[in-house]
Amino acid sequence: xxxxxxxxxxxxxxxxVDVAREAGVALRTVSRVVNNDPTVGPAYVAKVEAAIxxxxxxxxxxxxxxxxxxxxxxxxxxxxxAEVNPALxxxxxxxxxxxxxxxxxxxxxxxxxxxxxxxxxxxQRLDGIIVEPFGNSHGYLEPELAAxxxxxxxxxxxxxxxxxxxxxxxxxxxGTAFHHLHRHGHRRIGYIGDSELVFSGRERAxxxxxxxxxxxxxxxxxxxxxxxxxERVAADLDTVLHGPDPATALVTGNLDTTIAVLRVxxxxxASRLAIVGFDEVPLADxxxxxxxxxxxxxxxxxxxxVELLSARIADPSRPVQTVIVPVELKVRGSGEVPPHAIDS
Amino acid sequence: xxxxxxxxxxxxxxxxVDVAREAGVALRTVSRVVNNDPTVGPAYVAKVEAAIxxxxxxxxxxxxxxxxxxxxxxxxxxxxxAEVNPALxxxxxxxxxxxxxxxxxxxxxxxxxxxxxxxxxxxQRLDGIIVEPFGNSHGYLEPELAAxxxxxxxxxxxxxxxxxxxxxxxxxxxGTAFHHLHRHGHRRIGYIGDSELVFSGRERAxxxxxxxxxxxxxxxxxxxxxxxxxERVAADLDTVLHGPDPATALVTGNLDTTIAVLRVxxxxxASRLAIVGFDEVPLADxxxxxxxxxxxxxxxxxxxxVELLSARIADPSRPVQTVIVPVELKVRGSGEVPPHAIDS
DNA sequence: GTGAAAGCGCTAACAT
DNA sequence: ATGTTAGCGCTTTCAC
Numbered sequence: 001x002x003x004x005x006x007x008x009x010x011x012x013x014x015x016x017v018d019v020a021r022e023a024g025v026a027l028r029t030v031s032r033v034v035n036n037d038p039t040v041g042p043a044y045v046a047k048v049e050a051a052i053x054x055x056x057x058x059x060x061x062x063x064x065x066x067x068x069x070x071x072x073x074x075x076x077x078x079x080x081x082a083e084v085n086p087a088l089x090x091x092x093x094x095x096x097x098x099x100x101x102x103x104x105x106x107x108x109x110x111x112x113x114x115x116x117x118x119x120x121x122x123x124q125r126l127d128g129i130i131v132e133p134f135g136n137s138h139g140y141l142e143p144e145l146a147a148x149x150x151x152x153x154x155x156x157x158x159x160x161x162x163x164x165x166x167x168x169x170x171x172x173x174x175g176t177a178f179h180h181l182h183r184h185g186h187r188r189i190g191y192i193g194d195s196e197l198v199f200s201g202r203e204r205a206x207x208x209x210x211x212x213x214x215x216x217x218x219x220x221x222x223x224x225x226x227x228x229x230x231e232r233v234a235a236d237l238d239t240v241l242h243g244p245d246p247a248t249a250l251v252t253g254n255l256d257t258t259i260a261v262l263r264v265x266x267x268x269x270a271s272r273l274a275i276v277g278f279d280e281v282p283l284a285d286x287x288x289x290x291x292x293x294x295x296x297x298x299x300x301x302x303x304x305x306v307e308l309l310s311a312r313i314a315d316p317s318r319p320v321q322t323v324i325v326p327v328e329l330k331v332r333g334s335g336e337v338p339p340h341a342i343d344s
Numbered sequence: 345x346x347x348x349x350x351x352x353x354x355x356x357x358x359x360x361v362d363v364a365r366e367a368g369v370a371l372r373t374v375s376r377v378v379n380n381d382p383t384v385g386p387a388y389v390a391k392v393e394a395a396i397x398x399x400x401x402x403x404x405x406x407x408x409x410x411x412x413x414x415x416x417x418x419x420x421x422x423x424x425x426a427e428v429n430p431a432l433x434x435x436x437x438x439x440x441x442x443x444x445x446x447x448x449x450x451x452x453x454x455x456x457x458x459x460x461x462x463x464x465x466x467x468q469r470l471d472g473i474i475v476e477p478f479g480n481s482h483g484y485l486e487p488e489l490a491a492x493x494x495x496x497x498x499x500x501x502x503x504x505x506x507x508x509x510x511x512x513x514x515x516x517x518x519g520t521a522f523h524h525l526h527r528h529g530h531r532r533i534g535y536i537g538d539s540e541l542v543f544s545g546r547e548r549a550x551x552x553x554x555x556x557x558x559x560x561x562x563x564x565x566x567x568x569x570x571x572x573x574x575e576r577v578a579a580d581l582d583t584v585l586h587g588p589d590p591a592t593a594l595v596t597g598n599l600d601t602t603i604a605v606l607r608v609x610x611x612x613x614a615s616r617l618a619i620v621g622f623d624e625v626p627l628a629d630x631x632x633x634x635x636x637x638x639x640x641x642x643x644x645x646x647x648x649x650v651e652l653l654s655a656r657i658a659d660p661s662r663p664v665q666t667v668i669v670p671v672e673l674k675v676r677g678s679g680e681v682p683p684h685a686i687d688s
Numbered sequence: 689g690t691g692a693a694a695g696c697g698c699t700a701a702c703a704t
Numbered sequence: 705a706t707g708t709t710a711g712c713g714c715t716t717t718c719a720c
Contacts, residue, residue: 083433
């Protein structure tokens with residue numbers, strides 16, 4: 001015979017059965033009152049509410065969810081919570097507005113951790129999952145998809161499986177950055193960015209090469225994707241700035257690269273190099289030089305992720321969709337320094 | 345007769361019963377295999393695993409939790425999950441290391457939203473809750489506490505109920521900031537900080553007044569708590585700087601105040617005023633002036649919150665405890681400007 | 689070792 | 705309008 005499990009120190013909480021007994025009504029009536037069913041007679045409502053108050057009854061959401069089949073909760077597996085993440089903020093806000101709870105977890109740039117989180121979310125039968133994917137093998141999610149788990153990827157596509165996706169227009173962003181510097185007279189423009197092992201690093205480096213080619217320039221010595229470490233960035237910056245034909249301007253491929261470059265160059269950065277960064281920089285207005293950046297529309301990305309997920313939950317058979325969100329150039333100073341103003 | 349609910353488009357997922365039938369074994373055996381019970385014969389293990397693979401079976405964590413009584417999940421209700429929040433990062437990491445899932449939600453500086461989140465977490469029967477409380481009436485949680493819901497508050501105590509709490513040594517932090525400026529020769533030191541309606545704003549303003557008194561100085565015109573708006577901060581800064589007896593140094597009471605002050609003063613801040621901020625500033629090394637701050641030990645706060653919560657989960661009857669975490673002065677430049685260097 | 693069956697706390701079909 | 709009861713998918717007691 002099944003018995004009350006976990007005989008730990010917690011006092012047993014009253015259930016609907018207890019409330020029903022206390023109120024002298026049927027269980028069904030308690031359920032009705034708890035769910036605000038209007039067909040319950042006022043006298044019964046009063047009795048039940050009194051019993052609820054007397055026993056301090058609180059319905060158990062877990063049992064409700066098990067019975068209902070849906071959790072009213074979506075998961076978000078992002079690289080970092082607890083960091084500035086406007087997309088996550090937008091996800092949370094949109095989810096709330098849609099009446100969905102949000103379970104957010106950090107994958108922390110760790111493939112096995114991402115897997116743990118995603119599998120755990122599937123086992124919890126969340127109503128859907130938004131993932132900012134990391135790593136290159138998501139095939140293990142195929143069975144979950146087949147079983148009907150709604151999923152949306154953000155910032156980059158997932159590998160090996162086909163799910164709805166929302167991401168920035170990386171190519172256009174890099175093109176805009178390049179063009180902006182070119183328009184300000186620069187003819188030697190370098191690029192330092194994330195590793196080409198990463199999807200966005202790959203897209204952005206490729207877009208930069210394409211921009212160089214489109215402007216009839218040689219690619220040699222100007223395009224530097226790689227890991228974002230102080231050493232690597234400093235070394236490549238040195239190549240770009242002190243080669244035979246030094247660059248007068250630089251495009252940085254993501255936030256971490258921009259910060260690393262600023263740290264290497266120091267506060268005099270703008271006197272040595274025009275810079276346009278990809279990604280908005282927190283406190284950009286307090287940083288010297290004031291940074292011209294290509295900003296992603298993170299609010300739209302987060303909102304769209306929830307919308308795509310909701311659409312898929314509502315209609316699991318709808319065609320898979322990829323949404324590309326435009327980026328925006330924010331002119332603030334560092335990208336408008338003309339080449340002749342730079343002492344090299 | 346109860347029937348399968350939610351007849352929506354999702355394909356029905358196989359359950360343990362299906363696996364048992366497919367494998368030709370009893371339900372109990374499937375459960376054993378899923379939970380790695382070593383007492384199952386290898387032949388049975390093989391049969392069950394084959395059936396699991398064939399059916400794509402994934403155990404339903406909700407049912408497991410309902411039966412087990414515990415969720416293996418703790419909640420964190422913090423002001424913002426998608427902002428820099430080292431304490432939340434530490435909570436997540438510690439929870440993970442402890443084998444607990446984390447459900448984080450933003451209360452968003454909204455009392456009713458905080459209440460919704462907390463009540464929802466209680467109804468979900470999370471194993472425990474960490475809350476960075478906002479607002480001044482948490483009496484509604486009394487029944488939950490009485491029912492045995494473990495709870496820990498972070499950064500400030502909760503109002504009206506007694507729960508474990510971990511927070512920074514606000515008084516010592518303000519004292520350190522004041523003392524540091526005093527040691528560098530300043531005799532007129534102002535304070536701008538958060539509203540005294542907020543607990544930490546109250547503690548810090550009080551500590552600052554105490555520091556003034558302890559150094560035999562008048563409090564008049566130097567202590568300015570209030571809402572953190574650009575206008576209010578600018579106005580009070582004006583009072584402090586351009587009064588009859590202008591201050592040569594300033595203590596800012598939290599991060600938002602520090603940022604607001606820097607925005608008002610502009611990049612030449614350090615030439616007009618020595619500044620020591622409360623709270624670490626992101627990218628502090630890229631901001632000019634490099635900021636001297638009193639940093640909270642957020643990593644310890646987050647870790648301690650989880651530890652306090654775990655301790656209470658393990659022993660609901662242990663005495664309620666408040667842990668005060670020391671702060672640390674980070675000397676970077678803005679706080680070491682001597683008074684005579686300042687043009688006023 | 690394996691199997692049958694109870695029950696976690698709730699919802700909802702069905703009966704009254 | 706209210707009551708009875710099956711069952712969501714799992715764990716676990718108890719008998720074999």
